[in-house]
Amino acid sequence: MNANLYARLRAHFGPDDKPCLILPGGGIWTYGDLDRASARLANLLVAQGLKPGDRVAAQLEKSAQGFALYLATLRAGMVFLPLNPAYRPDELAYFLGDATPGLFVGRPGGTAVAAGNAIPCFELDDHGRGALVDAAAGQDEHFEPVARAADDLAAILYTSGTTGRSKGAMLSHRNLAVNATTLCSLWGFSADDVLLHALPIFHVHGLFIASHCALLAGASMLWAPRFDAATVLAWLPEASVFMGVPTYYTRLLAEPGLDAAACRRMRLFISGSAPLLPETAQRFRQRTGHTILERYGMTETGMLTSNPLHGERRIGSVGPALPGVALRIVAEGSEDGPALAPGEIGTVEVKGENVCRGYWRMPEKTATDWTADGWFRTGDIGWLDADAYLHLSGRAKDLIISGGLNVYPKEIELALDELPGVLESAVIGLPHPDFGEEVVAVVVAEPEAHLDTDAFLRTLKTRLAGYKVPKRIVIAQELPRNTMGKVQKNRLRETLQPRTGG
Numbered sequence: 264m265n266a267n268l269y270a271r272l273r274a275h276f277g278p279d280d281k282p283c284l285i286l287p288g289g290g291i292w293t294y295g296d297l298d299r300a301s302a303r304l305a306n307l308l309v310a311q312g313l314k315p316g317d318r319v320a321a322q323l324e325k326s327a328q329g330f331a332l333y334l335a336t337l338r339a340g341m342v343f344l345p346l347n348p349a350y351r352p353d354e355l356a357y358f359l360g361d362a363t364p365g366l367f368v369g370r371p372g373g374t375a376v377a378a379g380n381a382i383p384c385f386e387l388d389d390h391g392r393g394a395l396v397d398a399a400a401g402q403d404e405h406f407e408p409v410a411r412a413a414d415d416l417a418a419i420l421y422t423s424g425t426t427g428r429s430k431g432a433m434l435s436h437r438n439l440a441v442n443a444t445t446l447c448s449l450w451g452f453s454a455d456d457v458l459l460h461a462l463p464i465f466h467v468h469g470l471f472i473a474s475h476c477a478l479l480a481g482a483s484m485l486w487a488p489r490f491d492a493a494t495v496l497a498w499l500p501e502a503s504v505f506m507g508v509p510t511y512y513t514r515l516l517a518e519p520g521l522d523a524a525a526c527r528r529m530r531l532f533i534s535g536s537a538p539l540l541p542e543t544a545q546r547f548r549q550r551t552g553h554t555i556l557e558r559y560g561m562t563e564t565g566m567l568t569s570n571p572l573h574g575e576r577r578i579g580s581v582g583p584a585l586p587g588v589a590l591r592i593v594a595e596g597s598e599d600g601p602a603l604a605p606g607e608i609g610t611v612e613v614k615g616e617n618v619c620r621g622y623w624r625m626p627e628k629t630a631t632d633w634t635a636d637g638w639f640r641t642g643d644i645g646w647l648d649a650d651a652y653l654h655l656s657g658r659a660k661d662l663i664i665s666g667g668l669n670v671y672p673k674e675i676e677l678a679l680d681e682l683p684g685v686l687e688s689a690v691i692g693l694p695h696p697d698f699g700e701e702v703v704a705v706v707v708a709e710p711e712a713h714l715d716t717d718a719f720l721r722t723l724k725t726r727l728a729g730y731k732v733p734k735r736i737v738i739a740q741e742l743p744r745n746t747m748g749k750v751q752k753n754r755l756r757e758t759l760q761p762r763t764g765g
Contacts, residue, residue, distance in 0.1 A: 266413040268436045269337040272443075273298065273408070277454060277481035284327050284486040285457075287494070292327050294481070297334065299404040300327075304335030304395075306402035311366055311383060315340030315409050318364035318419065320382075322346040322355065322373060325464050325488050328391035332368060333470065337436075340409030341365075343418045345465040347668075349728035352376050358421055361624065362431060368395055389488070413437035419623050420467060422562040422669060429674075431623030432563045442565035442617040443475035445585050450531060450556075451572050452480035452504070457528075459502035461487040461495055461511065467562050468536050468667070473506045492518050499525045508536045508667025509699050512543055516550065526551045531572070535560060537664035537699045538655065544578045557581050559653065561641060562669075563632075565617045568653050580652040588615040591638070592647055608646045608656060612638040661752070663692030665700050668730045675733065678726055679704055682719055684712030689742050689750050690733065693759060704733040705755055707741055714738055 277283065279295030286292070292300075308319065319336045321344065323329040336343040344362050346355065348370065355376045359367065367377035367384045371393065374384040385395035411417075417436045421429040446452075458477045462469030477484050485498050490507070492514040499505070512534060515521050532547070532555045539557050548554050558569035559581035567590065570582035584590040591602035592609040603609045618639050621629035632640050644657040663670040672690035679688040686709045692700035708714050716736040723732045743754040 265408060265410045266415070266436045266440070267337065267340065267408040267411040268417050268440050269301070269334055270408040271440055272334075272475065272478045275479045275481055277483075281481070282483045283478075284330070284484055286327065286486050287488070292486075297327075297331060300331040300399075301334040301338055302404050302406035303399040303402040304332055305339040305406040307395075307399040308335060308339045308341060308366065310402070313339070313341055313365045315411070316342065316416065317366075318342045318344050318362050319366050319368070320344040320346060320359060320362065320364040320377070321368045321465075322348055322350065323368060323370060323387055323465075324348050324389040325469075325486075326387070326389065326391035327486060328387060328396055329368075330464060330474070330486075332387075332395070333464070335406075337417055338406055338408050340411050340415070342416045345418070345420065345470060347463075347465045347728060348373075349730060351726055351728060353726055354728065356380070357429065361429075362419055411436050413440075414620065418471075420562050430625055430628055432619045433621055433623050434565075434619050438565060438617055438619055439471055439475065441587065441615075443471070443479055445587060445617075446472065446566055446569075447476045447479040449569060449572060449585065450476065450504075450533070452476045452482060454481040456480060456482040456503045456530075457501060458482055458484045459487070459495060459498055459505045460484045461490040462506060462508075463489070466536075466668075467560065467565065468506065468508070472535075472560070472566060490514075496520050496525060500528060503528055504531045504533070505529065506533045506535070509534055509539045509543060510537075510666045510697055512539070512547055512555065513697055516543070516546055521550055523550075523552045526553060529553060531556060533558065535566075536667035540699075541579050554578070559655065563619045563639065564613060564615075564641075567613050567615075567617075567641075570652075577652055580648070580654050582653065583651045584613075584653070585615075585617075588613060588617060589638075590647075590653065592645065595644070603646075605647050605649050605651075608644060611641045611643045611645050611653070611655075613641060614638050663690075663700050663702055665692070665695070665702055665730055666698045670702055670731050675702065675704065675723075675727065675731055678723060679706060679719070679736075682722065684709050684714050686712075687742060689752060689755060691752050691755050691759070693756060695734075701734040702731065703759060704736045705739050705742065705759075706736060707739055 276294040282291045283294045283297050284292040367382045371386050377384050386393040387395045414435045418434045419431040421431050464470040496518050532553050534555045535558045554576045556570045560566035568582045568584050570576040590613050594609050645655040675690045676688045686707045688706045690704045695701040743751045
């Protein structure tokens with residue numbers, strides 16, 4: 264049996280003339296349109312000399328054509344590498360050098376790094392126009408999915424590392440298919456659903472979790488190029504499901520028109536990628552009558568837990584483990600368990616067919632993050648209640664989640680420490696009413712050095728994606744440390760918290 268994920272998805276597509284992607288302004292891509300477009304692109308990839316297993320990198324804004332490229336890559340048996348459009352040239356150079364793609368697709372003017380590394384390039388603009396589409400126009404509209412084994416790679420998604428070096432999570436056709444099938448059933452997706460898709464598609468949440476559920480159900484998607492609260496509110500009466508990050512919900516709550524009438528066709532609101540504040544969930548329920556379903560997942564694992572579709576959705580909990588997912592809490596620093604009892608706080612470890620096979624070209628990091636008996640160490644801290652609902656209480660890996668995007672302090676600290684006059688730095692996340700957390704940097708000057716924080720921010724904006732750049736930089740005489748010399752970031756948070764405004 265062919266385990267190619269595209270073959271599995273296509274088996275559940277709606278009729279050829281059924282709307283799949285409904286675009287702003289009334290444009291429609293039917294299931295037939297999507298199938299034909301991905302076939303043309305798959306044929307183009309083969310015509311470029313790419314073979315099964317080769318990587319296809321894409322740094323694009325969201326478009327129907329960009330989504331078709333993802334499906335074409337699966338279809339041709341190749342490995343998709345989505346990259347955040349906010350990445351700067353230095354960041355992009357690392358990803359391309361590490362993954363060594365056979366093709367790069369970027370926005371106009373954004374292919375210079377790839378071209379400089381002798382990687383063949385095509386351009387695709389934010390409206391789905393460009394050399395990629397032009398080159399594919401004459402290709403055949405038929406392409407049988409290339410035979411793939413379940414454990415063959417389907418995608419590599421980079422997740423920043425605490426050492427500052429990004430890790431490429433290797434996701435197989437099995438990983439993605441198992442998670443998609445489970446979630447489609449668990450969340451009750453059907454061909455009658457209309458998913459309001461306002462998430463980016465360079466991330467697990469939008470590219471896999473949202474779109475796979477819709478495709479497996481043969482449902483339609485309202486395809487918003489980006490999240491805009493007013494646009495989403497206008498589309499809500501036509502939708503039945505919405506997936507978002509907590510920031511989306513806080514911005515929707517700022518819209519006066521958000522009420523039960525606007526949500527009259529909605530059956531499900533889902534939140535993930537960052538913790539949902541209980542007050543946000545409660546305000547949303549008061550305004551709309553809907554209790555947001557919160558779930559928990561990671562780049563390396565897809566979804567791990569979810570509050571139930573039918574049953575109690577506990578505000579403040581991310582729900583029990585999904586069917587097929589084993590989850591345990593172990594003492595922090597413990598190598599092999601044993602699992603802690605309900606109510607005891609420790610590190611979350613998981614196992615299941617949804618968990619990726621390791622990190623691209625990083626066997627030493629793979630060995631560190633997986634136990635000898637196959638449990639993945641998430642690095643998240645939490646506890647299970649008596650009914651096995653998971654409650655997350657922190658992140659051992661010091662991760663900051665701002666606007667639903669992962670920010671690892673070490674990467675920013677390395678960039679800060681290279682700036683003239685900086686002796687050392689520490690980066691923390693502080694609560695923010697819109698983004699969930701904001702990035703704040705604390706720097707210590709070298710003796711007699713004068714630090715210009717505004718200049719630092721301007722420099723960082725040229726080196727880091729915008730969402731990683733600190734919202735502010737604080738100058739300190741020294742960083743608080745414990746007796747072992749480790750920086751006590753909890754003390755920095757306590758000191759700076761009262762000064763954090765909305």
